[in-house]
Amino acid sequence: MIIIRISDDALARACNADSVAAAFAARGCTVERASSWGMHWLEPLVEINGVGWGPVTEDRVAEVLDGAADDICIGPIAAHPFITSQQRLTFARAGKTRSLSLEDYVASGGWVGLKRARSMSAEAVVEEVLQSGLRGRGGAGFPAGIKWRTVMQAQADQKYVVCNADEGDSGTFADRMLMEGDPFQLIEGMAIAGHAVGADKGYIYVRSEYPDAIRKLNAAIALCRNIVAPLDVEVRVGAGAYVCGEETSLLNSLEGKRGEVRAKPPLPALEGLFGQPTVVNNVLTLAAVPHILTEGGASLYDSLGVERSKGTMPIQLAGNIKHGGLYETAFGISLRELIYDIGGGTASGRPVKAVQVGGPLGAYIHPDQFDLPFDYEAYAGADALIGHGGVVVFDDTADMGAMARFAMQFCAAESCGKCTPCRIGAVRGVEVIDRIRSGGRDLDVLEQTPQMHNMPKHGRSRDDEIALLTDLCETMRDGSMCALGGFTPYPVMSAIKHWPEDFGLKDG
Amino acid sequence: MSSIRDIVARHADREGPLLPILQDVQAEFGCVDTAAETEIAHLLNLSRAEVHGVVSFYHDFTATPDPRPEVQICRAEACQARGIEALMDDAQAAAGERVKLKTVYCLGLCSAGPAARVGDKVHARLDGDRLEQVINQA
Numbered sequence: 313m314i315i316i317r318i319s320d321d322a323l324a325r326a327c328n329a330d331s332v333a334a335a336f337a338a339r340g341c342t343v344e345r346a347s348s349w350g351m352h353w354l355e356p357l358v359e360i361n362g363v364g365w366g367p368v369t370e371d372r373v374a375e376v377l378d379g380a381a382d383d384i385c386i387g388p389i390a391a392h393p394f395i396t397s398q399q400r401l402t403f404a405r406a407g408k409t410r411s412l413s414l415e416d417y418v419a420s421g422g423w424v425g426l427k428r429a430r431s432m433s434a435e436a437v438v439e440e441v442l443q444s445g446l447r448g449r450g451g452a453g454f455p456a457g458i459k460w461r462t463v464m465q466a467q468a469d470q471k472y473v474v475c476n477a478d479e480g481d482s483g484t485f486a487d488r489m490l491m492e493g494d495p496f497q498l499i500e501g502m503a504i505a506g507h508a509v510g511a512d513k514g515y516i517y518v519r520s521e522y523p524d525a526i527r528k529l530n531a532a533i534a535l536c537r538n539i540v541a542p543l544d545v546e547v548r549v550g551a552g553a554y555v556c557g558e559e560t561s562l563l564n565s566l567e568g569k570r571g572e573v574r575a576k577p578p579l580p581a582l583e584g585l586f587g588q589p590t591v592v593n594n595v596l597t598l599a600a601v602p603h604i605l606t607e608g609g610a611s612l613y614d615s616l617g618v619e620r621s622k623g624t625m626p627i628q629l630a631g632n633i634k635h636g637g638l639y640e641t642a643f644g645i646s647l648r649e650l651i652y653d654i655g656g657g658t659a660s661g662r663p664v665k666a667v668q669v670g671g672p673l674g675a676y677i678h679p680d681q682f683d684l685p686f687d688y689e690a691y692a693g694a695d696a697l698i699g700h701g702g703v704v705v706f707d708d709t710a711d712m713g714a715m716a717r718f719a720m721q722f723c724a725a726e727s728c729g730k731c732t733p734c735r736i737g738a739v740r741g742v743e744v745i746d747r748i749r750s751g752g753r754d755l756d757v758l759e760q761t762p763q764m765h766n767m768p769k770h771g772r773s774r775d776d777e778i779a780l781l782t783d784l785c786e787t788m789r790d791g792s793m794c795a796l797g798g799f800t801p802y803p804v805m806s807a808i809k810h811w812p813e814d815f816g817l818k819d820g
Numbered sequence: 821m822s823s824i825r826d827i828v829a830r831h832a833d834r835e836g837p838l839l840p841i842l843q844d845v846q847a848e849f850g851c852v853d854t855a856a857e858t859e860i861a862h863l864l865n866l867s868r869a870e871v872h873g874v875v876s877f878y879h880d881f882t883a884t885p886d887p888r889p890e891v892q893i894c895r896a897e898a899c900q901a902r903g904i905e906a907l908m909d910d911a912q913a914a915a916g917e918r919v920k921l922k923t924v925y926c927l928g929l930c931s932a933g934p935a936a937r938v939g940d941k942v943h944a945r946l947d948g949d950r951l952e953q954v955i956n957q958a
Contacts, residue, residue, distance in 0.1 A: 323929050326944035352931040482896030485928040520843075520880055521892075521927055523940040551839060552879030554925060568838030570877040586835065629931060631901035636931025659902070668897055672925075704930065706901045715897070722896075722925065728877075 314377070316341045317359040319407070321348035321492050322524040323485070327367065329356035335373040347493025349407030350638030351394050354386065359407075364389040394654065399616065400640045401624050402600050403486075405494045412531050417496045423539060425602035425609070429504045434464055437508040437605065444604045444613040445622030450476055450557070450594030451670065451699040451795065453621075453688045456601075459591060462581040463509040466589035471511035473502050473543070474566065474585060474592045477518040477525070478550050478557040481671025483702030486626040487595035489638055491518065491525035494599070495532035499540055501598035504605055505591050506543035514545040515585070517562050520552055554672075554726040558794045559592040561728060572730045573794045594700070596626055617643035621687040631668075631704035632658045648682040651705060662707035666715075666811070670699025672722050673799035675806035676712060695802065712811035717745045719803040723796060734797025737788040741804065744784060748777045748815050774817060778808065822848055824856055828863045838864065838874055842881055850885035888920040889958040892937040893951075895923045898930035907934060907948050914952045921955075 316336045318329050333343045336358070349357060354366030358376055364386045365376045375381040386392055389407065400406065409416035417423070429437045442457030463471060475498065479487035490498060502514045518526050529547045537544075548566055550556050556565045560574035563585050584590025600623065603609050613623040621643035627650065629636045634656035647667060651657065658664055666676045675696035677684070684690055691698050706715075720741035727734045747753050754771035758764060772780070785801035792798040808815055822830075827844045831837040841860060845852050852860075852875045861871040875881045893911065895904055915921045929935040932944040936951060938958045946954065 322942055323932055323944060326929055326935065326942040327932060355932070479928065480926060482894075482926045483898045483930045484926075485930055488928040521924060521937070546834075548839065549843060550878075551843065551881060552924075553877065565839065566836055568836040568874065570873050572877075631898040631930065631933075633931065672897060702898075702930070704898045704901055710901065715900075718897070718900070726925075 314341045314360060315344060317344045317346045318356055319348040320345035320411070321355075321489060322522070323352055324348055324355040324357070325524070327355045328369070331370050332356045332358065332368050332373065335370045336377075339373065339377060341377070344410060347406050347409060347411050348489060348638075349389060349395065350403065350489065351392065351635070352637040353635050357389070359389055362388050362390065364392070394635060394637070394639070397654065398640050399624050399642055401603050401613070402490065402497075402596060402626055403494075403638060403640045404603070405497070406489070406638065409494070411493050411495060411528055412535065414496070414535055421606070422496055422602075423500060425605035426500050426503050426507075426540075428607065429507055429605045434508050434510065437504065438464055440605060440610040441508070441601065444610040445617070445620070446597065446600055446604060446613065447621070447688065448594060449596035449600070449625070449700065450559075451697065453698070456593060456597050459581055459593070460505065460508050462579065463511070463589045463591050466582050468589050470513070470586075470588045471509055472585045472588060472590040473505045473509065473511045473514040474563070474590055475502055475514065475516040475595060475598055476557060476559060476562055476592055477516050477522075477595045478562060479522075479595070479700065480519060480554040480557045481673075481700050481702050483630040483668065483704035484628050484671060484700045485630070486628050486638060486701065488522050488525050490595055490599050490626075491522070492528050495529050496536055497602055498529075498595055498599045499532060499536055499545055501601035502545060503540040503543045504601050505593065505598060509589070509591055511591065512542045512544060514543050515566055516545065516547050517550060517556070517566060518547060519550040519556075553728075554722075555728045555794075555796055558796065561794070562592065563590065570728070572728045575793065596700075618685060618687050620689060625686065625698070625701050627686065627701045627703060629655045629703050629705075632660055632707045633703075633705040634659050643687050644685045646683050646685055647677065647703070650686075650703060651682070655705065658705060658707045660707045660709075662709065664705055665708040665710050666706045666712060666807075668704040668706070668715075668803065669702065670697040671702050672719060673697070673795055673802060674699050674702075675802040676715065676810065677806070678810040695806065697799065697802065711814055712807040713745070713749050713814040713816075716804045716807040716815075717742060717749075719800055719807075720745060723800040727796060731791070731793040731797060733788045733791040734793070734800075737784055737792075737797060738800060741781065741784055741788075741800070744777055744781045745804070745815075747772070748774055748781065751816060752777055774815075778815075778817070781808070824859045825863065828860060838866075838871070842875060842878075846881050850887070851882045853883055886920055888918060889938070890920045890922055891915065891955050891958045892922045892924045892927070894925070894927045894929070894933060894935045894937075896925040896930075898926070899933035899935060902933040904934035907946070907951055910948055911951050911955060914955045919955050919958050
């Protein structure tokens with residue numbers, strides 16, 4: 313009996329993996345559905361005795377079974393350069409285990425971190441997380457250990473662990489892949505967090521756009537309920553609001569309220585869900601914890617990376633890229649390596665024009681800056697952000713003026729409405745960008761009336777509009793309550809700075 | 821078919837039950853209308869304004885039912901980089917009045933866009949023909 317392994321990750325399924333799996337089953341093969349290796353351009357990737365074929369279509373099933381189909385054979389999957397050049401800690405199981413098999417999970421080191429954590433005091437667990445240098449992977453990069461310590465030291469009858477799985481950023485899919493491929497690891501991380509801070513209730517807030525992840529998490533929770541007890545974990549589904557990925561907005565949503573951002577302080581660590589001390593961490597942060605809590609895990613984590621960005625980052629190569637997928641590596645790698653050496657350039661074969669790192673709120677990076685090391689501080693220094701590690705590549709057909717407008721339009725559509733710079737600023741931002749692109753504006757009827765004699769006597773030129781947009785962006789950056797309004801200026805201003813010609817301005 | 825009362829009862833012992841309740845009501849009735857808001861508010865001891873505030877905040881809840889099949893198309897940056905915008909006119913023409921096209925921002929298939937979703941089925945690596953096929957089969 314031949315055992316065929318095909319991923320049941322949503323992306324593989326979207327590329328027809330179910331039909332391919334059925335075609336193999338119809339030929340008498342045993343088909344195992346495993347997690348995805350993260351080589352998305354090869355999905356559906358078929359694995360027989362460690363050797364891979366991809367992308368496989370239904371009409372090539374017979375050929376693959378005969379050991380032919382050489383043009384789509386990639387040889388031993390584990391030896392593929394895309395895999396061997398990575399350092400996978402959080403995604404160590406990717407491609408290798410069946411996501412809902414407790415047996416596979418245990419055989420690959422599952423629950424070791426939790427057992428060890430439970431043999432230690434809460435203080436000692438927090439100390440190890442601090443030592444590892446783990447920072448929040450959701451975007452803000454706040455040290456996870458410090459957050460945990462604050463919650464641990466808070467006095468309350470009820471505390472919560474909340475997993476932020478509202479992965480709304482375009483170009484990111486690591487949370488989805490982890491929840492679908494290795495849900496037990498996330499739950500184990502939550503159980504360790506629960507032990508460390510003294511919480512017995514955990515929520516995973518997943519966006520409604522991820523039906524596969526929701527289904528698998530629920531199944532996984534049911535399977536390991538007794539193992540993670542006393543922590544009780546529950547999945548809550550979002551309702552299509554991007555802003556609910558912001559932690560305080562997420563808490564409001566969990567409470568059944570409008571997902572409006574809360575003012576900080578009070579910190580959620582002290583007054584979070586239902587006013588109780590709450591750890592809110594991203595999927596990747598919590599999923600990194602089981603490894604850190606294994607013997608020697610914290611010091612290994614701390615030994616990787618650069619400066620204050622420690623450990624590994626699951627980077628997501630997306631957009632117009634030839635070899636897109638999940639690439640986990642230590643911090644410090646350059647965009648040049650990521651896009652050309654690993655990603656193979658654009659999918660369209662045209663030159664790279666721009667790269668957006670960090671989702672819709674991340675800056676557009678010009679090829680001149682491609683040597684920037686992947687590191688929180690280095691990006692911040694270049695007016696950019698790492699965010700959740702999404703890298704979206706654009707070829708030279710991209711209109712950066714249109715992308716800047718889209719950033720403002722997106723902010724306007726998704727603003728929670730709580731603070732004025734974001735709610736009004738984003739709408740005005742779209743209008744100003746439209747005027748810049750159409751060459752400024754003349755005086756309107758009202759402005760020409762004698763009553764308005766204090767008005768300038770001429771319309772606004774492009775340069776005037778640029779000054780206005782710059783001012784607006786400063787106001788949004790400094791005056792917004794959260795990253796949505798606060799960071800939208802990044803893609804806008806970076807686009808104007810590097811591609812002025814796309815706004816109808818002179819080069820340079 | 822569950823009544824609103826059944827749905828509320830099903831979630832009564834959860835903390836902060838309003839969102840799960842609204843999701844079930846939306847799934848069952850295709851919308852959360854004024855009457856539903858009033859009844860949910862009454863059963864949860866909230867004001868209707870509080871319930872309406874939540875319903876109107878989230879994109880997933882609608883005030884009126886739309887019997888048309890819905891095709892969600894991702895038009896976020898990564899799918900734009902892979903050319904979704906150029907397909908939209910033809911997609912709209914294929915959809916006509918029969919199918920509702922809903923723009924969503926990100927289905928998490930960013931390395932294999934353009935992507936679309938119909939119910940719980942997702943589609944990736946779409947080109948003009950395949951997107952049209954997805955719409956016609958919706």
